[in-house]
Structure formats: structure tokens, C-alpha cells
Amino acid sequence: MLNVLVPIDGSDNGLNALRHAIDEYRRDHDLRLHLLHVQPRLSRHVARFVSRGDRAAWHAERADAALAGARQVLERARVPYAAQWRVGERAHEICRTAEQLGCHHIVMGTARRNTLTRMLQDSVTHRVLEHASVPVEVVVGPAVSRLERWGLPAGGPGLGRRVVDGAGRLKQRVRT
Numbered sequence: 001m002l003n004v005l006v007p008i009d010g011s012d013n014g015l016n017a018l019r020h021a022i023d024e025y026r027r028d029h030d031l032r033l034h035l036l037h038v039q040p041r042l043s044r045h046v047a048r049f050v051s052r053g054d055r056a057a058w059h060a061e062r063a064d065a066a067l068a069g070a071r072q073v074l075e076r077a078r079v080p081y082a083a084q085w086r087v088g089e090r091a092h093e094i095c096r097t098a099e100q101l102g103c104h105h106i107v108m109g110t111a112r113r114n115t116l117t118r119m120l121q122d123s124v125t126h127r128v129l130e131h132a133s134v135p136v137e138v139v140v141g142p143a144v145s146r147l148e149r150w151g152l153p154a155g156g157p158g159l160g161r162r163v164v165d166g167a168g169r170l171k172q173r174v175r176t
Contacts, residue, residue: 002104005034007094007124010066013141017109018070020139022077024107034101035070035083037063038093059087091127098134105135112140 006021008014018035025031039059041047047055063085074081086093098106110125129136 001030001032002028003032003034003101005036005094005098005101005103005106006070007090007106007108007128008035008037008067008070010037010069011109013109013111013139015069015073015109016141017107017139018073020137021107022074022079025079033074033079033081034097034103035067035074035081036094036097037066037083037085038090039063039085039087040090041087059085090124091131094124094128095132098132103134105137106132107137107139109139109141112142 004021004024006014006018008018018033021031021033025033039062042050042055050058067083067085071081071083084097086097094106094108097103106128108125108128110123125138129138
């Protein structure tokens, strides 16, 4: 049986990769799909005020929410799978989990970006491609918006953007 790792972050791009892996499963039922959700660690400044148990519960809750859509897609398609979540640096944990599970390959979703944007941004997909010891199949999402193509901030020019702290509370408003 071949193990296939599908990183899931709760985005549409992750679900596109999952649908691709399901199509692969339908062609060859000798695959086992493994879902992986990776969350960044809380900063030590935040973590010192939250107990280890509360942090674990919070991470588990976020992982369940991120994996919910993927689980629905797999259950509707009647495809067997295993799901897990980890805390750490995303690319490192994806590569490490693929090795630990003895995966044949990794199927990842990514946003479609232009070449300049992709060169300038440090993406998880790029780091996985560099460090994975198994083949990585990248499934691209739909085209980016015109605003993103030109690199404008999400709030648009002059509209400002919000800066939030680790708990999601508004910290300050930055004018752009």
C-alpha cells in the first residue's frame, strides 16, 4: 500500500489538492491518504500565560476546524483516510511526517502567483519542494486577483490594514 500525504490548511487550495488525491485513489485503491494540518507554535511571550493543556486544547480545536472540510469531502467520496495535526514550522513538519509515515509522495495545494511574486515570497510549498525526501505534487489553485498580481495590500491603497496580536485582538491600525 502506498501512503500519500496531503497537507491541509483549511483553504480552498488544500481542498483542491485533496480532490486531486481522491482522483488518484479512484484510479488505484492501493493508496492510503494521510491528512496533515500543521500550526505554528505560539510565541513564548503568549505561551507563558497559557497552560500546556489549554494550548493543546486550542490547537486541537483549530486543527478540527481546518480539517472539517477535508473530512466532509473524503466521507462523501467514501475514501478511507487518517488525519493528524502537528505544531511547528509547517514545511519542516510536512517533510518530517512524510518520512515518518513512509509516504510515497506528497500532494500539496498552492495559490497561483506570478513568477516575480513567487521568487520574492518565502512559501511553504517552496520550502517543501527543497527539503522533501519524496516527490511533491503541487496542485495550483485559481488565478490570483489583479490587486494581488500588482502586489497591493489587502486593504487597498489608503484604506489601511489591521494589525492584531496573538489572541486576535486589534492592536493598531496601519495607514498604507
